[in-house]
Amino acid sequence: MKKRINWLLIGMFFVMSLLVGSVAGTLAVGAEEAKITVLNPRGQPPSVPLVPMAVRLDTLDGKTVYFVDVRFEGGKSFLLEMKDWFAKNMPKVKTVFREKAGPYMDDDPKLWAEIKEKGDAMIMAIGH
Amino acid sequence: MSGVIRLEKFGKPGIFVVTDNFGHDAKSSADDNGMPTIRIVTVPAQEFYKRRISREEVKPVAVGAINAMIDALTHPLTQEEAKPKPKQIKMSRTIKITAASYELAVEKFNQSFLDNHWGDGLPLIPPTPKRVKWMLTGTGRSPQEVIGTVAPKNGTATIEKIAINAVMAGAKPEYLPVIIAAMEGLTDKKFDLLHVMTSSGSFNLLIMVNGPIAKEINMNSGIGFLGHGWRANNTIGRAVRLSLVNLGYLWPAENDMALIGRPSSHTFNTFAENEENSPWEPYHVSLGYKKEDSCVTVSTVGSYEGGMTIYGGGAVALWSARSILEQIIKDISSDRKMFALFKRGVANPAAHPRKHIIMLHPECAIELQRLGYTRESLQKYLYERTSVPYEELSPEEVRAIQERIEGSVAGGMILSDIIPQNRITVFKETLKPGGKVPVVISPEEIHIIVAGGIPGYTFGISYIKAPYAPTSNQIKLIRGATLTKAGR
Amino acid sequence: MKKRTNWWLIGVSLLVTLCWVGPVVAAVTLEVLNPRGEIKPPPTLAPAPRVTDLAGKKIGIYWNGKQGGNNFWDVAEELLREKFPTATILRYKGPFDLGGTLAATLAKECDTFIYGVGD
Numbered sequence: 001m002k003k004r005i006n007w008l009l010i011g012m013f014f015v016m017s018l019l020v021g022s023v024a025g026t027l028a029v030g031a032e033e034a035k036i037t038v039l040n041p042r043g044q045p046p047s048v049p050l051v052p053m054a055v056r057l058d059t060l061d062g063k064t065v066y067f068v069d070v071r072f073e074g075g076k077s078f079l080l081e082m083k084d085w086f087a088k089n090m091p092k093v094k095t096v097f098r099e100k101a102g103p104y105m106d107d108d109p110k111l112w113a114e115i116k117e118k119g120d121a122m123i124m125a126i127g128h
Numbered sequence: 129m130s131g132v133i134r135l136e137k138f139g140k141p142g143i144f145v146v147t148d149n150f151g152h153d154a155k156s157s158a159d160d161n162g163m164p165t166i167r168i169v170t171v172p173a174q175e176f177y178k179r180r181i182s183r184e185e186v187k188p189v190a191v192g193a194i195n196a197m198i199d200a201l202t203h204p205l206t207q208e209e210a211k212p213k214p215k216q217i218k219m220s221r222t223i224k225i226t227a228a229s230y231e232l233a234v235e236k237f238n239q240s241f242l243d244n245h246w247g248d249g250l251p252l253i254p255p256t257p258k259r260v261k262w263m264l265t266g267t268g269r270s271p272q273e274v275i276g277t278v279a280p281k282n283g284t285a286t287i288e289k290i291a292i293n294a295v296m297a298g299a300k301p302e303y304l305p306v307i308i309a310a311m312e313g314l315t316d317k318k319f320d321l322l323h324v325m326t327s328s329g330s331f332n333l334l335i336m337v338n339g340p341i342a343k344e345i346n347m348n349s350g351i352g353f354l355g356h357g358w359r360a361n362n363t364i365g366r367a368v369r370l371s372l373v374n375l376g377y378l379w380p381a382e383n384d385m386a387l388i389g390r391p392s393s394h395t396f397n398t399f400a401e402n403e404e405n406s407p408w409e410p411y412h413v414s415l416g417y418k419k420e421d422s423c424v425t426v427s428t429v430g431s432y433e434g435g436m437t438i439y440g441g442g443a444v445a446l447w448s449a450r451s452i453l454e455q456i457i458k459d460i461s462s463d464r465k466m467f468a469l470f471k472r473g474v475a476n477p478a479a480h481p482r483k484h485i486i487m488l489h490p491e492c493a494i495e496l497q498r499l500g501y502t503r504e505s506l507q508k509y510l511y512e513r514t515s516v517p518y519e520e521l522s523p524e525e526v527r528a529i530q531e532r533i534e535g536s537v538a539g540g541m542i543l544s545d546i547i548p549q550n551r552i553t554v555f556k557e558t559l560k561p562g563g564k565v566p567v568v569i570s571p572e573e574i575h576i577i578v579a580g581g582i583p584g585y586t587f588g589i590s591y592i593k594a595p596y597a598p599t600s601n602q603i604k605l606i607r608g609a610t611l612t613k614a615g616r
Numbered sequence: 617m618k619k620r621t622n623w624w625l626i627g628v629s630l631l632v633t634l635c636w637v638g639p640v641v642a643a644v645t646l647e648v649l650n651p652r653g654e655i656k657p658p659p660t661l662a663p664a665p666r667v668t669d670l671a672g673k674k675i676g677i678y679w680n681g682k683q684g685g686n687n688f689w690d691v692a693e694e695l696l697r698e699k700f701p702t703a704t705i706l707r708y709k710g711p712f713d714l715g716g717t718l719a720a721t722l723a724k725e726c727d728t729f730i731y732g733v734g735d
Contacts, residue, residue, distance in 0.1 A: 328735065
């Protein structure tokens with residue numbers, strides 16, 4: 001009797017393992033529908049301090065507007081055409097043309113100082 | 129290899145001599161052509177290529193190989209050579225990969241596929257039966273429909289096989305009709321797929337979509353149109369690439385001998401023409417299709433060698449439509465050098481006529497249209513402006529052009545050198561006072577396409593005339609689409 | 617003794633089963649479709665039987681036009697003439713695949729051939 005029970009127990013373990021094996025196969029299908037968690041690949045950019053813009057003019061009449069060429073190809077022709085347009089269409093606006101010194105991304109402190117002293121507004125062109 | 133086999137079939141014993149780094153390719157070609165035990169004698173590539181410039185230089189290479197050549201010509205065939213066994217490729221419909229977790233199974237799948245040369249080096253999406261069935265919802269065509277065979281090993285392309293590769297590429301079902309049309313173009317017997325995919329010239333593919341389907345599936349035709357970031361552009365190209373690898377049995381250094389690879393090798397140059405910003409009819413309409421049709425054009429182009437030439441445009445240097453036209457004319461005119469370089473029987477890529485694809489950025493196209501050009505008149509203008517007056521030709525150039533015409537009539541020349549029969553008379557007529565010899569076979573060999581955004585570049589990509597089949601440009605109608613309004 | 621043997625047997629069986637079940641429970645099977653194209657192989661042919669000797673034979677050398685190949689074949693021709701003074705060397709040139717017409721000519725005129733140089 002005891003011998004029979006032992007062999008029965010051994011047999012049950014094997015049957016159980018077969019059942020579990022077939023369930024594991026079914027689990028493979030279920031794995032496709034599982035929820036997945038992934039990590040964020042984006043870098044954290046630094047926060048940019050905001051710089052307030054200057055107050056807008058209520059009119060350009062009687063004001064001095066600087067046209068600043070960053071010396072990018074074609075910009076000078078464009079600004080000089082604009083200057084001519086102002087002369088014809090808004091003669092009360094005084095326009096001054098200047099070329100910025102140095103490459104595009106560099107400051108021109110001498111010119112900034114002149115504009116601060118003598119100008120009321122500025123148009124800088126042409127970027128890309 | 130096919131030439132060698134022709135002679136062997138006549139009962140004439142012979143050998144094929146090849147450089148050693150192409151030995152595997154030659155063996156593979158012998159297998160593909162049904163004579164796997166053909167005798168191949170190799171010479172060291174490292175010595176041959178640098179020494180072949182003269183008899184004196186190359187003598188040691190010939191001396192080193194002569195005994196092997198004599199032996200291969202005279203030593204009796206072995207039992208195995210005389211009775212070669214047909215090669216059977218056993219193919220199972222599915223492959224099972226087991227691992228401890230799904231992630232590990234996908235990793236194992238990717239490694240296994242790459243080890244077998246079934247991938248492209250980037251991670252693949254597993255083409256499970258469920259996923260492939262999903263992909264096939266994009267077309268109403270039967271999965272068993274045969275599209276054609278894919279060079280070099282001529283594996284059969286069925287709709288299902290293309291769908292499997294499209295899944296691996298990460299494509300969506302609505303892209304499938306576009307991918308199928310591209311494969312129809314590439315497997316067309318008139319299209320020289322063998323050269324673009326296997327030549328040491330490292331050529332590339334242009335895959336261009338026209339018609340309303342492009343917008344429906346969100347293809348990029350603006351800034352960055354040849355780059356990354358658009359699933360349709362990138363996965364359509366990748367699906368074609370994987371289909372060519374798996375249906376053509378292509379692999380670098382085995383039979384894909386692009387010596388330095390290709391730019392965008394994983395996705396080719398896949399984009400949509402910018403029809404919205406073009407002043408002219410779309411490219412496919414200029415070839416006789418209806419505006420509501422959607423089409424794919426596949427075209428062989430240069431990559432690194434004789435690849436792209438920027439003619440002008442952009443956001444930095446000054447340009448005008450006229451200045452760009454002059455640059456195009458200068459580039460195409462340089463093809464004149466092929467006149468004198470042509471020698472019948474000598475394979476010289478520099479002596480082959482070129483096909484030119486001019487990719488105009490929208491601003492330039494609009495300016496050209498304002499100057500009065502249509503697509504067709506622009507082709508004719510460029511063809512005529514680049515033709516060389518007879519009076520300016522040197523005696524050597526005249527001789528070589530005459531030899532090319534005679535060879536084209538007589539036959540026996542590589543296709544790349546041949547003037548097509550319907551153009552022979554045109555060329556003959558130019559070889560007299562008052563005539564102008566064209567450097568391009570016909571105006572239609574200058575393809576005008578509008579692509580890119582604002583700002584953009586106008587550039588050219590060219591390719592020599594194909595050697596193994598009549599054409600390197602094919603356009604196919606997209607059909608069978610079920611998920612888009614276009615392409616049905 | 618019999619009782620200890622029985623428990624020992626149960627214990628070993630349990631251990632073996634756990635080792636087998638453990639990985640199977642965790643295993644995932646991914647089934648994918650084969651992306652490779654079926655190839656209909658062309659009929660397999662053997663090359664032609666060899667000539668026994670090159671003496672007195674007509675040897676065709678076919679140059680497929682690849683640059684520099686003519687120099688190589690010029691030297692090869694010289695070497696063959698030295699080794700086999702009674703052989704006749706016939707030179708041909710043409711495209712990569714010589715085509716049916718030239719193949720027929722070469723087959724008619726030669727006993728054996730060398731073709732190349734390929735790359």
